[in-house]
Amino acid sequence: MSKKMKRPLTIEEKKRKDEEEVLERLEEKYLNDIDINNLKVYSSLEKNLVYLEALFSKASDFNTRKFKLGDEEVKATLVYVQGIVNKGFINDTILRELMIVSRNQDLKLSRSYSNLIDLIEDRLLTMGTIERRDEFTTIIDDMLCGHAVLLIDGYDEAISIPIPTREVRNVAEPETESVVRGPREGFVESIDINLSLVRGRIKTPDLKFESFRLGRVSKTDITVAYIEGIAPQDLIDEVLNRVKRIDIDIVNESGIIEQLIEDDPFSPFPQISNTERPDGVASSLNEGRVSIFVDGTPFVLVMPSVFVHFLQANEDYYQRFFFSSFVRMLRFVAFLVALLGPSVYIAITTFHQEMIPTKLLLSIVASRAGVPFPALVEALIMEIAFEFLREAGIRLPKTVGQAVSIVGALVVGEAAVQAGLVSQAMVIVVALTGIASFMIPAYSFALGVRLIRFGVMFLAASWGMFGITFAVLALLIHLCSLRTFGVPYLSPITPVDWEALKDSFIKVPEWFKNSRPSYLVKDDNQRIASNVKPSPAKGDDEDE
């Protein structure tokens, strides 16, 4: 018995209990005409208000504004949740029209309107959208999402007016993806603004936004965006399916969605990328990918994302191709260094000393002479210290963060070397590795690399180069077997797609990138007209 009592109520049960409570209170007042199952709006204003007030008891931001409508002095009430509705609209537009303009309007003359609600909808409320509701569940949902609801005595229908408002940050340059050249606008927390930023860049009716709410408690707005005709239909269906399957209480950030829809949750590599940049989302959509906007976060998900996407930055497309290609190859090298740097150092110094040219070997030996630890321990100490510094720097206020990095990098690093705890060579290796991991544009991808690094270090310490080759091959196998939304993770490298390889480790000139990547887009591949290759003007002004 007690066991049963202790079990927390499920949400369904709690909801039903609340409802019963409310209905009980209603019953106290209106003993006669209560229908337990009826959750429709009553025609009695008072009954409706009792119901709503009971439901929103102890919610201080719930507000009711009672007034008289028109000359006939019909009782009406505007209910809304303060703070999430636009006060200016309520005061200057809705209430003015209902309380003052409605008097001037000759309501009696409008004979064609037998229904006051029709009249209000057609003649009075000068709002872009209003909705008529007759069920309490929808009314309550509306109110919680920033609608004001007008209840009129004698009518079992309500008018719901969406006037949501919230404090939003200004559109500013995204901090996580800054560019030298490129747009300086970034997403903000409001989904409406985010969608408008993308719509502003893709002006075609084919750009679809499919919206719904997710989260039993949070009721977060989610929008799945794609370009019809470019994104393959099965991809769109798959994304929508996976998102709609989610049943969760709260969605605070797109990362939660990401973890619930990715293909392989145990892979160290992310399969869905996130970006704060509208231009990034726009170009991804144009490549036939799908993105998910989540209200309340500036990070928009883009899927499917394959290996090469995580080593690309938007700016690559804005700079000329020589430099972009150079930077991309550099990033790939950085990826390898970040992954294998300390491990190769451990393997070489522990097992394969003969590989190092003699002079270099001598200087490494000299720097390691006083170090009491084996290379693995040395590397672990430094790597972990470096990770400490990194995490500490992120969470602290900016000013303190700088102090931490100075103390960490200069003081601790220098002191550790002088005290003979670690060798100078190791400090260089770890620092290089750290910098290399900053070269990876996608933070979520770099996280995976940082983690794998430790595993490879252990293998290198046990089996030298054999261990590293083992690790690399194992990673390669993993990457080859990984798929994201049906696309092999290593496309376009393997399975090979020569056309798309033009935009992977290198970036060919824009006029040479003829088609959209075919591992993503099946139809409508044409990207750029042929013969757009620029060349000096011919004829006229030449002196031929």
Added chain:
Amino acid sequence: MGAENTTISIQELFMLMFLFEIGSTTLFALGIDAKQDAWLVILVALIIGLAFIWVYTELQRKFPEQNYIEIIISILGRGFGIPLALLYAVYWLWPAARNLREFGELITIVALPEESLAAILFLFILLSLYVLLSGIEVLGRTSLITLPIVLIFMLSIFILIYLSGVADFNNIRPIMANGIKPVLKTAYPNVAIFPFGEILICSMFWCYTEEEKLIRKTAMLVIILSGLLLSFTLFFDVSVLGDYYTSVTRIPLLRIIRVVDVGILTNIDIIGIVIIFLGGFYKMSIFLYGVARVVATVFNVKNYSRLLTITGFFLLWVAIVFEPSYVFHRWMTPFDTNYFYITFLHIIPLLLLFINWIKERINILSEG
């Protein structure tokens, strides 16, 4: 995991077979019995290999939807087919185990003399099981990345050796000093079987490719290219080391890598180790796949992943218990090739084709 929906693109097939062919061959001085003409031996064996590719692919053409074991059973019926298929499983298990053991030992010899052999073999098997459990097509996809690496490494070795100026092409001369006989004698059966004949195991997964018509072309291309590469390797081996040293040294490829001396590039053994590792890994994995697939086909096993895992660990056990040493291998090789391999790789496929031809004739006669 199941074989039913596996598809391998023709590119992947090419890469897989190429890696299989390079496999362990880079390690041995193949055809060195013909002294400085070893490189010629390879070319002659290549032509014989091509002929047998025709046989293997002809069988595949007759039964495009079936793997080699299913073809055997189709031709011979279950009564004769199943025992033969099991013999194949046993036979393929042998090179698989040898391969595994060889690479384990080579790694310990060249890189990790103090490590336990069993641990290295265990890692090898683990990796192989990982990729095979993800599917043979994943192995194919990885080969698209590893084959270019292996090829680039091999080419850079040749270039570096040439730049080091240690290659003495006089070592190759005189060509065919003792006439063509020793060349032919070494070419068949030894080199024609290892490595060229061994490609028969690839017919266990030829049926998964969608472009059946290209199988023959691809396989022949693989044989030609890998034969040329091999011939080139031996050419360099002999020209750097001379025929006597090539025949007595343990791993000629590593030996010639050691003489590279260009600027700061002096000790690039690691490149050799990577080539050995990758070649061995692919060869062993394909053999392991073949063995498991034979058993799965014969006994119609539903739980393929479990079967594969068991086969893998059985292989590990065989490799550790039945193979005393690397020296034993080298001693054993001619015996293997002359008696076992030739039966399974040359005689049986030829017989199968012949029996099938007779059956077809009889059918035509009885119909007409």
